[in-house]
Amino acid sequence: xxFSELAGAGEAPDVExxxxxxxxxxxxxxxxxxxxxxxxxxxxGELVAIVGPSGSGKSTLxxxxxxxxxxxxxxxxxxxxxxxxxxxxxxxxxRARHIGxxxxxxxxxxxxxxxxxxxxxxxxxxVARGERRRRARAALERVGLRERAExxxxxxxxxxxxxxxxxxxVVGQPKLLLADEPTGALDSVSxxxxxxxxxxxxxxxxxxxxxxxxxxxxxxxxxxVRILDGxxxxxxxxxxxxxxx
Ligand code: ADP
Numbered sequence: 001x002x003f004s005e006l007a008g009a010g011e012a013p014d015v016e017x018x019x020x021x022x023x024x025x026x027x028x029x030x031x032x033x034x035x036x037x038x039x040x041x042x043x044x045g046e047l048v049a050i051v052g053p054s055g056s057g058k059s060t061l062x063x064x065x066x067x068x069x070x071x072x073x074x075x076x077x078x079x080x081x082x083x084x085x086x087x088x089x090x091x092x093x094x095r096a097r098h099i100g101x102x103x104x105x106x107x108x109x110x111x112x113x114x115x116x117x118x119x120x121x122x123x124x125x126x127v128a129r130g131e132r133r134r135r136a137r138a139a140l141e142r143v144g145l146r147e148r149a150e151x152x153x154x155x156x157x158x159x160x161x162x163x164x165x166x167x168x169x170v171v172g173q174p175k176l177l178l179a180d181e182p183t184g185a186l187d188s189v190s191x192x193x194x195x196x197x198x199x200x201x202x203x204x205x206x207x208x209x210x211x212x213x214x215x216x217x218x219x220x221x222x223x224x225v226r227i228l229d230g231x232x233x234x235x236x237x238x239x240x241x242x243x244x245x
Contacts, residue, residue: 015043015044016043016044017041017042017043017044017077017080018042018043018044018046018078018079018175018176018207019040019041019042019065019076019077019078019079019176019209020040020041020042020075020076020077020078021038021039021040021041021061021064021065021071021074021075021076022039022074022075023037023038023039023073023074023075024037024038024039024040024061024064024071024073024074024075024076025037025038025071025072025073025074026057026060026064026069026071026072026230027072033230034057034060034230035057035060035061035064035071035230035231036229036230036231037074037231038057038061038074038227038230038231038232039232040061040065040225040232040235042065042176042207042209043207044175044205044207045202045205045207046202046207046208046209046222046223047198047199047202047207047208047210047221047222047223048208048209048210048221048222048223048224048225049209049210049211049212049217049218049219049221049223049224049225050062050209050210050211050212050225050227051211051212051213051215051218051224051225051226051227052226052227052228053228054213056227056228056229056230057227057229057230058211058227059180059211060230061227062178062180062209062211064076065078065176065178065209066095066099066101066176066178067083067091067094067095067099068095070083070084078094078098078099078175078176079094079097079098079175079176081094093124096123096124096125096172097124097125097172097174098174098175098176099174099175099176099177099178100121100168100169100170100172100174100176100177100178101169101177101178101179101180102162102165102166102169102177102178102179102180102182103165103179103180103181103182104180104181104182104184104185105185106153106158106161106162106164106165106185107165108153108161108164108165108168109153110152110153110154111152112152113149113150113151113152114140114145114148114149114150114151114152114153114156114164114167115133115136115137115140115149115150117153117164117165117168118136118139118140118164118167118168118171119132119133119136119171120168121136121139121167121168121169121170121171121172122135122136122171122172125172135171136167136171137149139167139168139170139171140164140167142167142170143163143164143166143167143197144163144197145160145163145164145167148160148164157190158185158186158187158190159186159187159189159190159191159193159194162182162183162185162186162190162194163193163194163197166182166194166197166198166201170201170206175207176207176208176209177198177201177206177207177208177209178208178209178211179198179208179209179210179211180211181211181212181213182194182195182198182210182212183195183212183214183217184212184213191217195217195220198210222237223235223236223237224236
């Protein structure tokens with residue numbers, strides 16, 4: 001089953017802007033400027049690597065893209081919504097509906113089975129319980145773990161746990177999948193399998209941004225955005241209609 005068939009959604013138009021950051025600045029107390037005016041546009045269907053040395057602002061950028069944090073200045077638009085105009089409650093709803101997260105350390109619920117963990121990805125979707133389980137099963141099958149649905153995380157390998165986490169992140173068909181060092185805790189074979197899965201999901205329509213330290217991995221992705229000291233210093237594919245600068 002294809003990603004785009006999981007919830008029966010149609011094809012996205014070619015140049016749908018999924019995320020648009022303009023002049024995004026993030027300052028922390030103590031005069032730390034984590035981001036110093038970032039412009040970044042991600043359109044539907046992209047697979048973007050975000051790279052940069054430790055402390056360059058990648059996590060801050062991911063948190064702002066994922067609406068987990070708000071910028072000190074600048075604007076963020078996600079799935080057509082100006083995040084700055086929304087209440088915290090509205091932002092939470094936007095995040096639940098449109099953003100999927102994958103973390104280096106999986107963040108699965110240890111006491112829950114793989115299927116229950118994936119079902120959690122539809123918790124705020126308004127989808128009825130039986131349908132949530134059906135979609136969760138389909139997502140698990142999509143990541144190659146049909147036979148592991150009743151296993152708890154401790155009975156799965158790291159690579160399998162990350163695939164469960166990916167199934168959880170995509171089961172609600174988010175507009176944007178954000179992955180923070182998704183292969184960082186995996187051996188190279190499992191890491192490769194996880195990256196292949198992300199490539200496949202992208203080929204089936206998912207829009208994905210991946211933070212990585214891994215140069216080789218980053219260079220294998222169609223677009224690379226390099227961050228240094230809170231600034232975008234390289235973007236291998238600046239979108240044609242990247243907004244006002
Ligand atoms: P990266 O993910 O590239 O390692 P970060 O976004 O985590 O970079 O950090 C960028 C800068 O912001 C660093 O100088 C870091 O020390 C600082 N920083 C990050 N989070 C906080 C915070 N909560 N409070 C103060 N400074 C922070």
